Amino acid sequence: MNDLPKVRRLEAVGFRAWPAASAQYDGSWLCRLTAGHPSRRLNSVNPLDPSDIRDIAIRLEKAAKRFSDYGRPLLVRQTPLTPPQLIAFMDDAGWADVGHTIVMTANLADLAREEGVDHLPSRDVGRFVDARIRVAGDDPALKPGLTEIINAIKPEVGLFIFEEADFGPTAVTLAVQDNDLAGILQLGVAEARRGQGTGTAVLHAALRWARLKGARQAWVQVEADNAAAIALYRRAGFNDAYRYTYRGPEAA
Template sequence: MDMTSNDRKPPTETATDGYPVTVDLPSVRRLEAVGFRAWPAASVQYDGSWLIRLTAGHPSKRLNSVNPLDPSDYRDIAVRLEKAGRRFAELDRPLTVRQTPLTPPQMIAYMDEQGWTSFAHSLVLALDLAERDFGEGIDHLPIKDVGRFVDARILIGGEAAETKPALSEIINAIKPECGLFLFEDRKIGPTAVSLVVHDNDLAGIMQFAVAEAVRRQGVGRALLDASLRWARLKGAKKAWLQVEAANEPAVALYRDAGFTEVYRYLYRAPKV
């Protein structure tokens, strides 16, 4: 899918490793770039075209991973991975590589030969906002209170309270404009949250979560519609998001809303 010109048909065939046979690499590169801006790591270092992201205070895999960005950059793979591993160890993080269509095939072959595990297979989906009819106006406005949003996200996601300072810091570090959406019920409290990052003509849907008590009741769809409506009113032409492939209810929600696959990625770690 070309994110800057006319849409191209998304991949429909799938390789044995789960990746689409054909992907549009310029679209992958652009979505990777906006994804990094939408979820900034505390520490960013480059080794050639490998982007090494580390965040001591938060366990997010996206914030603690090696991200190869050029399929042709495969020199000294073993040495560079060992060097990256030392950086991760300094922060007590396991060495993790985020494998995308930009990962050199030689690096993938090396990890395969060394018995690296794979986990958290994920999809990157996109939606042309011009194709959706949201009606006039906006029925839910984003809130301004980052602390309140973070408290709700931690509660709904069942995350450790200790992650609040780091999550607050991450959100405050996002440079593009953000919309913090929070749905609440008078009896049970927070029911759903989403973070929308508006970056030029793109809008990323982040931190999307619905409380278990209200799932399958239309809350997720209402939250998604509110998030997308705000993004379009801000001028975004396309929306994108990342979701684990194993999260079938979420994938079904997004596909039903019209999102289509652009590419896939997964995480790799050395065998213990």
């Protein structure tokens, strides 16, 4: 059984940590759209009240038009807050599951105190974005959109870049400290440096910074099929909080 107040709080800090360019409410359904980045987290309908079940078909039709205007396929992010009637509607209509994600949390008081002492965050968003694109092998065309997203984050952000003089960036992540919670996002390790503890090192540097800033608990959203990342977070003390699924019409 999910702890719905905890889910609501983690959803709220997640939206603040990774802000969409457009965020519009239809009742308690939050429609997030971002022309500059294709991330499903930034381009999805997010129902936030299990009791909000009015006019499901009409509201989905309106959302589909809005998504079409952005050149995006309609996606609903199905979390423990999604009304059962909406889930049944999608089931009956044959909507596909197009991605599963695990939300994990960790108690920062359990973090080893010596980790990450020598690594401080960067303030250079452009440098961070370049490093992220390089270590992840992402499309360089995503740079303007990713830069815009990071610059729009309102809570305090720590940008972590690990580098080697003869290699360049080896790992990156960013931490968003929001009162007593800290989100870990965009963690990536260069392919040639994976399996060497680099991911653990950059993760702990970000977690230590967040704890020093006053965060007591960390959270992360990781794709359910990313076994290496899940193992990394579990070793760091993260445990499952809840799961969510992206769903879209078969035509999408």
